Amino acid sequence: MTRTAVTRTAPARTAPARAVLPRIAPRRRPRELPAPVPPGGLVAEAAGLRVVLGRRAVLDGVTVGVRAGEVLALVGPNGAGKSTLLAALAADLAPTAGEVRIGGRAASGWTAGELALRRAVLPQSAELSFPFPVAEVVRMGRAPWAGTARTDEDAAAVAEALAATETAGFAGRPFSALSGGERARVALARVLAQRTGLLLLDEPTAALDLRHQELVLHVCRERAAAGAAVVVVLHDLGLAAAHADRIAVLHGGRIAAAGPPAEVLDAEVLSEVYRRPVEVFPHPRTGAPLVLPVRGSLGPREPAVPTRDRNPDNSPRLTAP
Amino acid sequence: MTALQKTGGPTAEPTPEPEPDPALPSRSPTPQRRQVPRGRARSLLLASVLVGALPALALLSAGIGAYEIPIGDVLGSVQHRLGLGGQALDRTAESVLWNIRLPRVVLAVLVGASLGCAGALMQGVFGNPLAEPGVIGISSGAAVGAVGAIVLGLAFAGTWTVTVCAFAGGLVTVVLVYAMSRSGGRTEVVTLILTGIAVTAFAGALIGLFVFFADTAQISQITFWQLGSLAQATWPKVLAVLPCAALGLLLAPLFARRLDLLALGERPARHLGVDVERLRAALILLVALLTAAAVAVSGIVTFVGLVVPHVLRMANGPGHRFLVPGSALGGAVALTAGDLAARTLAAPAELPLGVLTALVGSPFFFWLLRRTRRKQGGWA
Numbered sequence: 001m002t003r004t005a006v007t008r009t010a011p012a013r014t015a016p017a018r019a020v021l022p023r024i025a026p027r028r029r030p031r032e033l034p035a036p037v038p039p040g041g042l043v044a045e046a047a048g049l050r051v052v053l054g055r056r057a058v059l060d061g062v063t064v065g066v067r068a069g070e071v072l073a074l075v076g077p078n079g080a081g082k083s084t085l086l087a088a089l090a091a092d093l094a095p096t097a098g099e100v101r102i103g104g105r106a107a108s109g110w111t112a113g114e115l116a117l118r119r120a121v122l123p124q125s126a127e128l129s130f131p132f133p134v135a136e137v138v139r140m141g142r143a144p145w146a147g148t149a150r151t152d153e154d155a156a157a158v159a160e161a162l163a164a165t166e167t168a169g170f171a172g173r174p175f176s177a178l179s180g181g182e183r184a185r186v187a188l189a190r191v192l193a194q195r196t197g198l199l200l201l202d203e204p205t206a207a208l209d210l211r212h213q214e215l216v217l218h219v220c221r222e223r224a225a226a227g228a229a230v231v232v233v234l235h236d237l238g239l240a241a242a243h244a245d246r247i248a249v250l251h252g253g254r255i256a257a258a259g260p261p262a263e264v265l266d267a268e269v270l271s272e273v274y275r276r277p278v279e280v281f282p283h284p285r286t287g288a289p290l291v292l293p294v295r296g297s298l299g300p301r302e303p304a305v306p307t308r309d310r311n312p313d314n315s316p317r318l319t320a321p
Numbered sequence: 322m323t324a325l326q327k328t329g330g331p332t333a334e335p336t337p338e339p340e341p342d343p344a345l346p347s348r349s350p351t352p353q354r355r356q357v358p359r360g361r362a363r364s365l366l367l368a369s370v371l372v373g374a375l376p377a378l379a380l381l382s383a384g385i386g387a388y389e390i391p392i393g394d395v396l397g398s399v400q401h402r403l404g405l406g407g408q409a410l411d412r413t414a415e416s417v418l419w420n421i422r423l424p425r426v427v428l429a430v431l432v433g434a435s436l437g438c439a440g441a442l443m444q445g446v447f448g449n450p451l452a453e454p455g456v457i458g459i460s461s462g463a464a465v466g467a468v469g470a471i472v473l474g475l476a477f478a479g480t481w482t483v484t485v486c487a488f489a490g491g492l493v494t495v496v497l498v499y500a501m502s503r504s505g506g507r508t509e510v511v512t513l514i515l516t517g518i519a520v521t522a523f524a525g526a527l528i529g530l531f532v533f534f535a536d537t538a539q540i541s542q543i544t545f546w547q548l549g550s551l552a553q554a555t556w557p558k559v560l561a562v563l564p565c566a567a568l569g570l571l572l573a574p575l576f577a578r579r580l581d582l583l584a585l586g587e588r589p590a591r592h593l594g595v596d597v598e599r600l601r602a603a604l605i606l607l608v609a610l611l612t613a614a615a616v617a618v619s620g621i622v623t624f625v626g627l628v629v630p631h632v633l634r635m636a637n638g639p640g641h642r643f644l645v646p647g648s649a650l651g652g653a654v655a656l657t658a659g660d661l662a663a664r665t666l667a668a669p670a671e672l673p674l675g676v677l678t679a680l681v682g683s684p685f686f687f688w689l690l691r692r693t694r695r696k697q698g699g700w701a
Contacts, residue, residue: 092588116594129448129584130639140582144594190585194593 031111033148034103034118034197036227039069043198043229044089044119048098051084058084060253062098066229068197071220073240074233076250077274082233083124083202085250089231090121090200102198116144120194122201126187131174134186138162138171141193153195161192164219166212180207188216192223199223201232205239217243237291241265249273265289364643367636371650378654379430382661383422387669390414390422425554429660430653431566432551432615433625437652438573439611440626441633441645445580446604447502449513450631451689454612455623457502457513458520459494463609463616465527466490468543472531480561488565488613494520495609499601546620549675551660558618565614569607570649576604577641584639622675624682625652625659631689 037043045065051058059081066072066089074082087093088100091107100107103118110118120141128137138161142154162168165185170178175186184207191199201220205213217239220230224245234240240247241261248258251273257264267280270291277294384390390410398418400407409415436454443452443459454460469475470486478485502509502516532543545553579600582590591597615622629651630644637643656674659681663672 090592092591111594112591112596113594116592119592121589121592123586123589127586129586130450130634132581132584132639136581136638136640137585140585140593143578143582146578 031113031117031148037068037103037197037229039067039227041068042066042104043068044100044102044231046085046088046095046098046100049085049088049095049100050097051081051088051093052096053084057096058253059088059095062250062253062255064248064255064258066198066231068227068229069224070245071217071224071230071232071243073244073247074231074250075235075237075240075247076256080250080273081253082250086121086200086202086231086233090119091115092121113144116194116196117148118196119198119200120191120196122188122191122199122204124202124206126183128175131176133172133174134167134178135162135171137175137186138167138189138193141190144194150195157193157195161189164192164222165189166215181209181212184208185212185216188219192219197228199228199230199232201230203233203235205234205236213239237265237270241289241291242286261289265291363637364647367633368643368647368650371647371654374654375430375650375657378657378661379426382426382429382657382664383418385661385665386417386422388414388417390418420555424556424559425551425660426657427559428551428554428562428618429657431559431562432619432622433652433654433656433659434570434649435562435566435611435615435652436622436625437629437655438570438626438645438649439608439615440652441630441641441648442573442576442580442604442611443608443626444630445576445583445641445645446601446608447499447513448584448586450634451627451686451693452513453624453627454491454608454615455621455625456627456686457498457517458524459491459498459608459612460616460621460623461521461524461528462494462497463487463491463613464546464621465494465524465531466613467617467620468528468531468546471542472535472539480557484561484565484613484617487617488609491613491616492606492609494524495605495612499605546616547675548673549620549622549678550663550671550673551619552671554618562614562618565610565617569611569614573607573611573649574642574646576600576607577645580604580641580645581639620675622656622678624678624686625655627689628682628685629655631685 042065045063047063049059049062062081062085064072064085074085076082084093088095089102091100091102091110094108102110102115107115132140135158138158139154141161142151142157145151145154159168162171165188167182167185167189170182175183178186184204188201188204191201199220204216204220208216213236217232220232221243224230232244234244244261246259247261247264249256249264249269256273257266257269265280267278270278270280274293278291279294280289280291282288283290380392380395383395384392394410394414395418397407398410398415401409402419410418440453443454443457444450446452454463464487466486466489467483469490470483475482475486498513498516498520501519502513504512528543528547532540535543579590579595582593582595583597583600585593587597590600626648630648633644633647633651637647656678659678660674663674663677666672666677
């Protein structure tokens with residue numbers, strides 16, 4: 001909750017800060033600082049989005065919005081367009097048709113510097129050309145705020161991000177000396193240190209162990225609770241079900257289903273989308289939906305049939321933890 | 322369907338199983354708070370060593386040579402000319418000092434600073450520690466411009482003609498190398514080096530062609546380019562490169578912060594508010610400017626821009642706010658020392674400076690290649 005407060009006080013003291021601004025990056029017009037978005041307010045949206053890469057329509061008619069205070073998970077098979085949608089929401093690529101709006105304005109209407117105050121993006125793989133120490137890498141996340149009143153937060157934001165991702169222990173080590181999972185968490189720390197109202201995370205859990213997967217999604221939830229809008233690409237449907245407020249299932253460049261996990265995680269839909277029979281059943285204690293591929297007698301290519309109808313003898317699994 | 326207690330509300334609490342205590346531990350900024358002053362102290366120490374070494378070496382270089390001038394006398398003469406007391410030397414000494422030694426020393430400083438700085442910038446833009454004007458063929462490209470100007474007898478810009486042509490040649494080459502060696506927003510080491518080989522070969526062919534059409538006087542001038550030397554330093558030459566070098570050296574540190582961010586990759590840099598396209602264009606221009614300044618007066622002097630930023634990076638980390646001005650300073654120190662060595666090691670003969678830097682730099686480059694390769698697990 002403290003972070004929301006910070007967001008709200010920020011735009012107040014911009015005038016004196018502007019004097020230092022041209023030194024960092026000369027701009028034609030003064031940067032517009034982000035206005036706070038009330039919980040539930042639309043932070044970013046894509047409307048009728050169509051993206052053609054090469055000759056293939058990677059996204060076709062995608063409409064999706066993300067609100068302040070929610071975690072939206074993008075799931076779907078490989079090549080469904082998840083990362084492309086995320087890139088479009090990040091204003092990385094210009095849509096062939098349709099529009100992306102961030103903070104109530106068309107994404108193309110912002111300068112790079114202004115966008116950096118509004119959204120932070122975690123790329124799928126973290127790379128670094130030179131062996132900067134971890135703390136330095138995380139501090140890079142504060143670069144967009146240079147010259148604004150919120151540079152005061154720099155040290156606190158970096159320390160908090162390091163702590164939240166459990167990377168403070170190797171803050172002094174060079175990035176290149178870290179393992180894949182550690183790098184991924186440092187990259188996330190950099191994104192968190194940016195303290196933007198919109199977080200776009202592309203597979204933040206891909207390289208992580210069980211503990212850190214939970215940790216990362218817990219951080220997402222925390223950020224959402226503090227008023228941020230979080231969009232996260234996930235492969236693990238169980239993680240999505242447990243931590244997301246809404247899930248959008250992408251399939252062949254379209255949104256096959258979107259809504260709260262309980263509605264979206266439907267065995268029939270998922271079996272079709274993933275071309276693999278899956279079963280969905282409630283967690284015995286929490287009731288959260290668990291998604292597992294049907295294993296055993298069925299081949300992977302068998303036509304998708306709603307599992308619960310066909311497999312009544314599958315009950316032992318329901319009691320498994 | 323499943324019973325779900327969680328609804329889509331924005332305030333929904335995450336209630337999976339008992340959290341494995343990801344609760345943020347006590348936020349301790351201690352690690353980096355201890356780190357920063359230590360790093361800063363090291364930068365300061367390094368900077369003061371470099372700042373101290375440069376005038377010392379310059380004085381030494383001005384005094385040592387076939388005609389020895391004691392350092393006290395050098396200082397005295399400089400003071401005298403600046404109107405700060407001191408006294409003039411006898412005519413020969415004064416002439417040697419002011420017409421031969423000092424322009425050469427100043428030129429060494431300018432060229433070294435330009436090359437060092439250009440190297441640091443280029444490695445930053447390419448995101449690749451092996452990028453260097455000499456290695457990837459930019460110097461050759463600039464030399465083509467310069468040699469072309471000599472052979473074709475161009476004089477459209479007076480004493481600056483060679484510099485202008487070197488700049489044009491350098492610029493075309495940088496753009497070419499950049500365009501050819503990048504794919505998908507990244508520069509692979511192999512592609513970069515191979516592009517450098519191709520570009521250098523082509524530039525070599527062009528220079529050869531010019532040599533073919535040149536007369537004897539021009540040929541000796543061209544040979545001098547290819548070897549790289551400061552032996553023909555004069556004050557007009559110093560003046561011809563000063564604007565280019567000064568402009569480049571003054572502008573370069575402005576890009577340091579953004580170069581740091583560029584190390585994350587192009588997209589992440591853009592996500593942090595860097596206008597990557599503009600940054601890249603500006604830096605490429607700057608690299609061409611600095612390289613042209615250096616090549617126009619000294620010919621091809623390689624490896625300064627490779628070795629200097631590397632040594633500094635190893636000593637003080639990769640932060641560009643220190644690295645860019647530090648490399649300029651370090652380059653100046655290295656080339657002043659190098660030129661002094663070139664003049665004195667084989668006295669009375671003089672080693673070509675470019676040969677000397679290559680002699681020292683090539684093994685270093687080789688070692689660097691090996692190390693990079695080991696780190697990346699072979700060339701993909």
